[in-house]
Amino acid sequence: MSHDVKPEVRHLVDFTREAAGFILTEMRAAVAARGFCRLALSGGNTPRKINAELVAQAAGFGWNHVQITFGDERCVPPEHADSNYRMARETLLEPAGIPDGNVFRIKGEIEPDAAAREYEARLHAVAARLGEPRYVHDVLLLGLGEDGHTASLFPGSPALAEMERNVIPAIGPKPPPQRITMTFPLLNAARHVIFLANGAAKRPLIEQILAGTGDYPAARVQPDAGRVTWLVGD
């Protein structure tokens, strides 16, 4: 994990409510410290309820101080049922009234490498203004697949070896196969990575990852200077 900071593990009883509360606390801390929170959303199903709970708990929170990115996206149009953006729009972006200008959508509808390069350029424009070599997320949410993937970094994928680009196309066994994903260099530039891992089926995998056994993609998320928190539920 992080060079000098072991990941924190929080076993949550009311996973949705407690996870949303933890994320919101971290977002508030980022806004208090820097006036702004750069938040990466995770795809998949776990975030659906958490996103909705975030909206409920964040009444009065200044969402206009949040810049939203996506850890990965499926190569489908934004209105497609498999779109991570659509899921976020329905569960968080629209209900919270987050301004479109605060949302950096990955264009799943265009040619994947062009979409990845465009997204990378958009993130770099912000990073350059802030004097960062890479875009630094304040809070970066990630899920965990039962094969140990995270974002769209799947076991055995060439994407795991990317150490220069921040965003690249990737192919995965989880449908739909063609995706665009943040890479380890970008994930590891984050101040705080929060894994959202709910369900007993993932517990043995989490234990292996935390024990440092098993070379799973999720285990390679080791922020250069940031920290990792695992929010674990049954």
Ligand code: 6PG
């Ligand atoms: C995706 C996600 C993916 C997801 C895990 C866990 O686009 O599919 O980024 O990495 O987080 O597969 O998915 P669940 O939350 O549905 O278990």
